[in-house]
Amino acid sequence: MLAYKPLVAIVGRPNVGKSTFFNVIAGHRISIVEDTPGVTRDRIYADSEWTGNPFTLIDTGGIDTQSEDVLLSQMRRQAEIAIETADVICFFVDAREGMTHQDKEIAIMLRISKKPIILVVNKVDFKGLDDSVYEYYELGLGDPYPISAANMLGLGDLLDAIVSKLPKAFNELEIESTVIQLAIIGRPNVGKSSITNRLLMQERVMVSDIPGTTRDAIDTMHEREDGKLYNIIDTAGIRRKRAVEDATLERYSVIRSFTAIRRCDVALLVIDAVDGVTQQDTKIASMVKDEGKCLIIAVNKWDLIEKDTGTLEKYHKQVLNDLKFVDYAPVLFISALSGQRLINIWETINQVYEQASKRITTGALNEVIGEAQMSLQPPMSGGRRIKIYYATQQSTLPPVFLLFVNDEKLLHFAYERYLENQLRKAFGFIGTPIRLLLRERKKGDES
DSSP states (O other): OOOOOEEEEEETTSSHHHHHHHHHHHOOOOSSSSSTTTOOSSOOEEEETTTEEEEEEOOOOOOOOOOOOHHHHHHHHHHHHHHOOOOEEEEEEEETOOOOOOHHHHHHHHHTTTTEEEEEOOOOOOOGGGGGGGGGGGGGGOOOOEEEETTTTTTHHHHHHHHHSSSSOOOOOOOOSSSEEEEEEESSSSSHHHHHHHHHHOOOOOSSSSSOOOOOOOEEEEEEESSSSEEEEEEOOOOOOHHHTHHHHHHHHHHHHHHHHHHHHHHEEEEEETSSSSSHHHHHHHHHHHHTEEEEEEEGHHHHSOOOOOOOHHHHHHHHHGGGGGGTSSSEEEEEETTBBBHHHHHHHHHHHHHHOOOOOOHHHHHHHHHHHHHHHOBBBTBBBOOOOEEEEEEEEEEEEEEEEOOOGGOHHHHHHHHHHHHHHHHHTTTTOOOEEEEEOOOTOOO
């Protein structure tokens, strides 16, 4: 079974320095930090430890107790979920601004939770602010801990306090089996977060019709009934470059989406069924292929398409025609809203991961390559044609094959594509790119 480390939630109103503290303790910049309220929207997780005591930090969006704005309401809900699931709560307030009415309302909410609460007075950056700490005793949450997350002051005492309130007995996260890294990617507002929540069967990330709601790449560990483990990475929508060049926050978000592709094993590219395959979808799919990652294409909002006989087959053919350079990718037609065919995603993830992890024996590989050359000779180039003497599989995820040849410059792109197709015909490799590396056999090498 998958057991979790104690959870420590960081909560407070907007712009009190929660994400700055989170990044300092996590050891690297996970949450986006900007002097703008509402930058952090979803719950962000990071593992950490202090004096040999491991725990998981949860960064949350600022709690606005008064606004009826849709996004701010969802941010508040995400923070409430963090409070419900946490073992310890760090309540952040701002020494520079002083105690506010919202601080008092949040304190009431936290007291109702009956969870261990640590009151953290942040931004105590110079001695003149020390006295401002005392007014927070009025909240009735015990001794406040003055810190400066930005200048890393007072963090040791705060971490000691956190550790002292952690549950006494817990199981560490013990992972014996492989964790499949799944990135859910695509343009803004195609339903990525809705799919994430459906797969996890919980309100893990915020969902809104407003493009750009998700700003961070959000990791969630998930264990299925069969014991298989997945780390699901919900990502910000990837817009065209010129659409984000002046938006600093969104540029950070897009960079993190690119990073999520690089660290995933399987990428689920979500396409809007109403819009069809766009130029941006093509660029994202190309990026996945270039990074050597498995690819599944999920056509979402399929419930909005008027259907007649053969609609699905026609649409499937059109998708593969528009994305012909990744025609090895399975195409799923789903609806995150209704849950239609979402169960098929898990089976497909497992299938493509298994295909990308496959190892081919050297004998079987050379038999296929040899038959391919006999069936279709390579084209001539400058009066010569390439000869493939020997082949071996070098690695997996993605499958990489090393071909020993007479002259690597003689391999034409069309023949390379032909060889790839022959390998797929013989061994499958559904959902994964294949890479062919060439090495010239020098004189004196064995045949």
